[in-house]
Amino acid sequence: MSEAGRATGVLAPSTRSVLARLEQHRLWLVAALILVALPYVPGLTGNFGRSLLSQMGIAAVFALSYNLLLGQTGLLSFGHAVYFGLGGYAAIHLMRAISGGLPIPMPLVPLAGAATGLFFGLLFGSVTVRRAGVIFALISLGVGELVYALLRMLPAISGGEEGITANRTVGLHVFGLTLGPQLQIYYLIAFWAFVSAALMYAFLRTPVGRMCNAVRDNAERAEFIGYDPVRVRIVVLAVAAMFAGLAGGLHALNYEIVASEAAGTGRSGAVLLMAYIGGVANFLGAILGAVTITWLQVNLSDYTTAWQLYLGLFFVIFVLFAPRGLAGLIVMHREVARTRAFFGLLRAYAIALLPAIVMAIGAIVLIEINYRSATQPEAGPKMTLFWIDIDTSTPWPWLAAIALLAIGYWLFRRSLPAVSSAWEHAAEAARTQR
Amino acid sequence: MIALKLVDLHKSFGVTPIIRGVSLDVHAGERHAVIGPNGAGKSTLFNLVSGRFAPTSGAILLKGEPITGRAPFEIYRRGLARSFQVTNIFPRLSVYENIRCSVLWSLGYGYSFRRRVSMLRDANERSEAILERIRLASRRDVQAGVLTYAEQRALEIGITIAGNAEVVLLDEPTSGMSRDEAAAAVDLIRSISQGRTLVMVEHDMSVVFDLADRISVLVYGEIIATDVPERIRANAAVQTAYLGAAVDA
Secondary structure (H helix, E strand, C coil), X not given: CHHHHHHHHCCCHHHHHHHHHHHHHHHHHHHHHHHHHHHHCCCCCCHHHHHHHHHHHHHHHHHHHXXXXXXXXXXXXXXXXXXXXXXXXXXXXXXXXXHCCCCCCHHHHHHHHHHXXXXXXXXXXXXXXXXXXXXXXXXXXXXXXXXHHHHHHCHHHHCCCCCEECCCCCCCCHHHXXXXXXXXXXXXXXXXXXXXXXXXXXXXXXXXXXXXHHHHHCHHHHHCCCCCHHHHHHHHHHHHHHHHHHHHHHHHHHHCEECHHHHCHHHHHHHHHHHHHHCCCCHHHHHHHHHHHHHXXXXXXXXXXXXXXXXXHHHHHHHHHCCCHHHHHHHHHHCHHHCCHHHHHHHHHHHHHHHHHHHHHHHHHHHHHHHHHHHCHHHCCEEEECCEEEECCCCHHHHHHHHHHHHHHHHHHHHHHHHHHHHHHHHHXXXXXX | CEEEEEEEEEEEECCEEEEEEEEEXXXXXXXXXXXXXXXXXXXXXXXXXXXXXXCCEEEEEECCEECCCCCHHHHHHCCEEECCCCCCCCCCCEHHHHHHHHHHCCCCCCXXXXXXXXHCHHHHHHHHHHHHHCCCHHHCCCEHHHCCHHHHHHHXXXXXXXXXXXXXXXXXXXXXXXXXXXXXXXXXXXXXXXXXXXXXXXXXXXXXXXXXXXXEEEECCEEEEEECHHHHHHCHHHHHHHHHHHHHC
């Protein structure tokens, strides 16, 4: 650590900041290019792929806005979807007004979501952030339930469970954009996602943004250097709510429908899942989490009705074994990846992965058999799993699944010492290389 | 001129009185030490003055203005900063960020979200200067939470003085330090107290008699004597109450 510090200390501060700025801009440029190229990547060129990308973009904005709260300021919210939902409703009503002749171009609709999020963020923020920690978490849960219940009670505004629909292809067509094809809507979402990410990143580098981190680390000390932590939290909640509202606006454009679930606890929970799986304290982690969870949500539900159970298991495994999420795993491996010993580590991982897969297959078979016999008893005992026809009225599938689980677990445990020694080896190599 | 004036200050926690009628004038520009046995209420007194707790009764005046019962950030904005006995830093921020956050308010940046901190020349220059002063320049990019104990104590002082407050309260700045570390801390305190008013709580008598212009002795929530070091040393009441044992030890 101190050697690295001395090495950078050699450069004059101005040189260092110029280099750092170039480095930053290079990353943003790469990100923009990736966003432009993604819909032409093989496998993503169809409507399904581009729709998946659009959903990921919306989720990324939402998860980044949540990162401002939880990761950067230490505010654990159980009701962040409130701002997503209210922003979504503002956007969908604006879209209907545009259909009615209001001369506003459709691509600007997300701004109505952002303004609505900002308004409600300031409103709720000024009364909910007096206390952080558990108190804030519980109040956010209460506000979430309250808003959801209110929306259900006002079907004229919310359309209830069925929701409110609109048509995004009407109104002014700026630059000939009809927003009909999924590709156009993807690029619109990608544009807003890019702008939002850049603005949120910039926000964290302003005086009040830096104080968000300070308040997260030690709210009391922040008071003794002149800042009111409550005020800092109100600012960050308003900003986070604004971007959540913008994400809700993108959701309205993408689906052309907003229903009360957009503001519901399920969505508030999903963004928490994204934050943890991506890595709570990491800006990129929010994006990683959003992409991963969206991918799982979309794909798992095609294969199994028990997909939420798997998502939950996935979450528990991450919280227990990789509490710093995907971003934490990447950071952890960044230095050892430059050493030769890294290949030994990869080998150990591969060896441990085999029994882990066996274990997972055993678990999946058990879950699927149970889930189906519990939720669809009318479907009978015959089913197909992993391309094999099985009959759950006989004991064999059960025994086979339990055997796979047990053997996989046993072998997995046996492979772990090799993983940890390979890790030690690689970490040692990384230390000496530095 | 009187920088800090305490008038008949009382503080009780429930029915237990901790501060029982403290009156004290701290002159502008002096280095004033508060000493006393454990449990005398020294830290509580600091917590009252800095706004961490509100007093039960009495008044606190900073440069003639009442600050009694104000929030810590309001008191800070009027020119009083403090350090803590138990290190109280921003553990996940880098050393440099710890200092830079601490200079922002005094330079008038407040809650601004229109400017990038990396572009604020005055904030960055002052932060660099303070890092040099507390001798942590070589550790600038290290997470504050992984610093050694003595380094964290230095950072604690750095955060306290970063905003250029006129009145600085230091709560046991050398506690838990080795002789060498304490000597370095004394040098640092001497240099940062130039042109400021310093009030410090300290257990190490050599540090106190080395640094302080005047000393107040706090025993069971009351100040039994305030005077220059030589006369405090000679004061019979102080000797019996507290100091004799400590000096002999």
